[in-house]
Amino acid sequence: MATQIIDIAYLIAVVLFILGIKYMSHPDSARKGNLMAAAGMGLAMLATFFTPGLQNIWITLLAIAIGSVVGYVMSMRVAMTAMPQMVSFFNGMGGAAAALIAIAEVYGIFRGLDAGGDFHGLANSSYFYYGALLVSLVIGAVSFSGSIIAMGKLQGFVTGSSVKWPFQKLTNNGLLVITLALCVAVFFLHEHQELLIYVVCLLGLIFGILFVMPIGGADMPVVISLLNAFTGVTAATTGMLFDNKVMLMGGVLVGAAGLLLTLLMCKAMNRSLSAVLFGAFNSGGGAASNRDIDTTVREISLSDASILLSYAKKVVIIPGYGLAVAQAQHVVHELEKLLEEKGVEVKYGIHPVAGRMPGHMNVLLAESDVPYDKLIEMETINPEFPQVDAVVVIGANDVVNPAAYLDPASPIYGMPILEADKAQNVIVIKRSMSAGYAGIENELFYNPKTRMLFGDAKSVLTKLVAAVKEL
Amino acid sequence: MEQILTLIHENLQLIYVLILAVFVGIEVMGKVPQVLHTPLMSGSNALSGVVIIGSILVMGKTDPENYVALVFGFLAVVLATLNVVGGFAVTDRMLDMFRKKKK
Numbered sequence: 001m002a003t004q005i006i007d008i009a010y011l012i013a014v015v016l017f018i019l020g021i022k023y024m025s026h027p028d029s030a031r032k033g034n035l036m037a038a039a040g041m042g043l044a045m046l047a048t049f050f051t052p053g054l055q056n057i058w059i060t061l062l063a064i065a066i067g068s069v070v071g072y073v074m075s076m077r078v079a080m081t082a083m084p085q086m087v088s089f090f091n092g093m094g095g096a097a098a099a100l101i102a103i104a105e106v107y108g109i110f111r112g113l114d115a116g117g118d119f120h121g122l123a124n125s126s127y128f129y130y131g132a133l134l135v136s137l138v139i140g141a142v143s144f145s146g147s148i149i150a151m152g153k154l155q156g157f158v159t160g161s162s163v164k165w166p167f168q169k170l171t172n173n174g175l176l177v178i179t180l181a182l183c184v185a186v187f188f189l190h191e192h193q194e195l196l197i198y199v200v201c202l203l204g205l206i207f208g209i210l211f212v213m214p215i216g217g218a219d220m221p222v223v224i225s226l227l228n229a230f231t232g233v234t235a236a237t238t239g240m241l242f243d244n245k246v247m248l249m250g251g252v253l254v255g256a257a258g259l260l261l262t263l264l265m266c267k268a269m270n271r272s273l274s275a276v277l278f279g280a281f282n283s284g285g286g287a288a289s290n291r292d293i294d295t296t297v298r299e300i301s302l303s304d305a306s307i308l309l310s311y312a313k314k315v316v317i318i319p320g321y322g323l324a325v326a327q328a329q330h331v332v333h334e335l336e337k338l339l340e341e342k343g344v345e346v347k348y349g350i351h352p353v354a355g356r357m358p359g360h361m362n363v364l365l366a367e368s369d370v371p372y373d374k375l376i377e378m379e380t381i382n383p384e385f386p387q388v389d390a391v392v393v394i395g396a397n398d399v400v401n402p403a404a405y406l407d408p409a410s411p412i413y414g415m416p417i418l419e420a421d422k423a424q425n426v427i428v429i430k431r432s433m434s435a436g437y438a439g440i441e442n443e444l445f446y447n448p449k450t451r452m453l454f455g456d457a458k459s460v461l462t463k464l465v466a467a468v469k470e471l
Numbered sequence: 472m473e474q475i476l477t478l479i480h481e482n483l484q485l486i487y488v489l490i491l492a493v494f495v496g497i498e499v500m501g502k503v504p505q506v507l508h509t510p511l512m513s514g515s516n517a518l519s520g521v522v523i524i525g526s527i528l529v530m531g532k533t534d535p536e537n538y539v540a541l542v543f544g545f546l547a548v549v550l551a552t553l554n555v556v557g558g559f560a561v562t563d564r565m566l567d568m569f570r571k572k573k574k
Contacts, residue, residue, distance in 0.1 A: 017518060021499045024511050024566075031566040034514050038559040041521065048524050054531035056541065063530075063545050064523075067552025074553075075560035083565065087513045090520075090557045097551035098522045101529045104543035108533060128478065225512055231519040238525040240485075248485075249492050250521035256496025257515050261508065359509035366568040 002050050009047035010246040016040030017250050021257060027372070044246045080367050081324045084360065088151040088224045091231055095143025098234035099201060102137035105241065110194045127187060132240040134183045134200065135233070141204030142211065143230040149212040150220050150227065160217030169278065172210050179203045211277075218398070219276050221353070221360075222265050226273075229258030265353065271415070297433065300451030302460075305427055306467035309335075312389035312425075314345045316381065318418055319361050320354050322395010322430065326457035329368040332394060335465050336370070342468075348374055349381045349391075349418045351399035378418055385422035393420060393428045393444075395457045401442045411440060426450040429460050510565045517558025523551035 017040050023033025045064075049057065071090075078086045152158030165171070182200050186193055215223055236251030238244075266273050300308075309315055317336065323329060336346045348370065354361045362375055385391070393400055400420040403410040420426055421444050428450055444450055453460050479486065500511075526547035533540045 018495060018499060020518075021496075021511070021515065024507060024514055025499070027507065030507055030510060031563065034510070034517075034559060034562045034566055037514060037518055038563075041518070041523070041555055041559070044521070044524055045527065048527045048531075051528065051531060054527075056530045056533060056535060056544075059541070059545060060527055060530045060548055063548035064552045067549040068556045070549075071553040071555070071557030072560050075557045075564065078561070080565075080568075083509065083513070083561065086557070086561055087509075087516050090554045090561070091516045093550040093557075094516070094519045094522055094554035097520075097526055097547040097554065100543045100547035100550070101522065101525045104529050104533065104540040104547065107540045107543065108537060111537070127474075128482065228512060228516050228519060231522075232515070235519050235522045235525075236489075238522050242525055242528050244524055244528065245488075247521050247524050248488070250518055252489055252492035253496040253499075254515045254519040254521075256493040257500035258512075258519075260497050260500045261512060261515070265508075359507060363509050363565050363568065 002052055006047045006050055007245070009043055010244075013040040013044035013047070013246050014249045016043070017253060021253065044250075079327075080364060081327060082155070083363065084221060084224065085151040085154040088147045088154065088220075088227070091224065091228050092144045092147030092151065094231040095140045095147060095227070095234060097140070098136045098231065098238050099140030099144060099204075101238055101241075102133050102140065103198075103201065105133060106137075106194060106197050129241065130187060132237040134186060134197070135237040136241065137197065137201050138179060138183065138204040139230050139237075140234045141201050142208040143227050143234065145205045145208030146212045146227050146230075147208075147224065149209055150223050153212070153217050154220055158213075162216040163213040168214060172207070172214075175203060175207050175210065179207060215277065222262055222273070222276050225258055225262040225265055226277075229255050229262060232256075232258050297445060298448075298451050300427060300453055302453070302463050302467045305451070305453060306464060306471060308390055308425060308427070309339055309392070309464075310342050310344065310468055310471050312339075312344055314347075314384075314388050314390075315339060316347050316349045316376075316385070316388050316391045316420075316423065318349045318351070318354075318391060318393045318396050318400060318420060319365065320351075320394060320396025320399060321360075322457050324355055324360065324364055324395070326395065326459075328394065328458040328461050329364045329370075331458055331461040331465060333365070333368040333370050335461055335468065336374070338465060338468050346374070347376050347381065349378065349420075350375050351378055351396070351418050352416075354396055354399050378416060382419050385419050388423040390425040390427060391420045391423040393426065393430075394461070395430065397430075397442055398440070400444055401440070402444055402447075403440065403442070406443075420444060421447055421449070424449065427453060429453045429455070429457055431456060510562050513558060513562040513565060517555055517562055520551055520554035520558055523548065523555050526551045 016036050020033045020037025020040060023029040023036060075086065149158055153160050179200060182196060182203070186196055189196060212223055232251045232254030236248050236255060239247030239251055263273060266276055317332060319332065323332065339346050348365060350361050365375060398412060400418050401412060402421045404412045404415045404417045407413060426444065426447065426449055428445060430452065432454065445452065526544060530544040530548060533544055
């Protein structure tokens with residue numbers, strides 16, 4: 001009886017997962033979608049506790065209580081700008097959990113300590129079982145260490161630039177081949193199997209680190225999304241271990257959706273997934289290419305900038321990671337309101353990969369109550385630029401680099417950009433002349449139409465708001 | 472060869488489910504507008520915390536004397552819960568900002 005009810009609860013949970021993702025696809029119902037998915041998860045967890053013969057219930061509940069409190073507090077405290085690394089961290093925890101489950105299984109199997117109980121749909125000795133176990137273990141380990149490195153790169157405790165070492169491709173591919181070979185060996189060995197399984201787990205951890213280290217900070221969103229899909233796969237294989245439909249379905253859903261999201265993100269940057277993973281940008285050097293660029297930079301005073309903006313008909317603001325770092329989203333909204341009061345039409349031009357994650361800028365600007373309809377996507381705003389009197393680029397770089405369509409030698413050639421260089425005037429607010437995450441020069445900054453306002457986005461914007469008010 | 476065929480045959484139902492689930496995942500995902508990509512990534516990350524079920528089950532079948540497996544299982548439950556609760560809470564916080572302001 002209990003088993004049937006559990007199965008039905010799992011079925012409802014899976015439907016809630018699917019509906020949850022579906023509702024999340026529209027801004028108005030997105031929150032409901034998330035709550036539905038969460039309800040499905042709660043239902044599945046509750047149902048699991050009614051599994052006949054379940055032991056250690058109180059310790060498990062204690063562990064859930066600890067995880068819930070820590071997870072909730074962390075998610076409430078994290079700043080909006082630090083969301084990407086938070087997601088990466090949580091993803092790493094999921095991967096670690098899958099690997100730990102596999103280790104606990106292995107430890108039990110080899111000591112004959114299984115408490116019995118009818119938990120396995122698959123016989124313990126079958127190839128299928130070991131295959132699922134090894135996938136959970138290795139991919140869980142990769143997902144864990146990779147996510148932590150990705151988080152470190154975004155948070156700044158691991159260098160954000162692409163780390164290279166001699167024979168990098170060889171070591172990474174070699175490690176991958178060795179890991180796979182050892183996984184296969186587990187099936188054929190008759191002794192030392194357990195030790196070998198732990199070695200494979202260790203290699204997975206190392207591979208996760210080596211896999212993410214060479215990838216530059218700008219590509220971290222793609223990596224996090226991919227690792228998220230990996231965690232989904234481990235959830236699915238863990239589901240196979242326990243013949244558990246809710247884990248299997250939830251895991252496959254996340255795996256498929258995560259992979260698609262990864263590809264969509266690559267597409268937004270006009271790069272293939274393999275280019276992101278293996279062909280990290282050739283830093284500096286080759287980027288300058290053979291094009292002669294006049295490298296004179298023109299600065300603009302705050303009062304000139306305020307006059308230019310106040311008397312413009314149409315202004316487009318292009319936010320980037322610099323805005324997020326400086327926490328300048330509220331000030332920029334203030335500037336926008338001020339200009340609107342003066343009769344200026346103000347819009348935001350949002351590049352799909354501005355910031356560190358797709359949609360990062362939307363989330364950030366929504367936080368300071370910028371209305372939806374002012375956030376314009378790249379394809380819509382690009383044809384409007386010739387009629388725009390002034391573009392304000394705030395802490396964005398690569399997403400407005402005209403080299404993307406002018407210079408075939410540039411590493412970002414072909415990436416769709418916001419064509420700010422087509423506007424009448426461009427004001428660039430930037431801390432220094434340093435290159436963006438792709439590590440290449442931006443000739444927009446040397447364009448005769450461009451004026452620079454150097455400084456931290458927040459302090460510059462605050463002064464600019466004051467200057468506009470004085471007019 | 473025969474072993475592989477038998478393996479496929481025995482798990483045919485599972486394979487059907489897997490293939491359909493992949494298509495469902497792609498289908499529901501494909502319609503999400505760009506604006507919601509970050510929240511969606513966060514939401515699907517929370518969903519991948521479904522391994523929590525596995526960690527509860529592994530705890531549930533571990534002999535109370537098997538301390539090593541208990542420690543691993545305990546850690547797995549804590550970390551998976553972190554993934555689930557933190558993931559959904561963070562997503563909710565993000566989506567809360569998209570709520571239309573009443574005024």
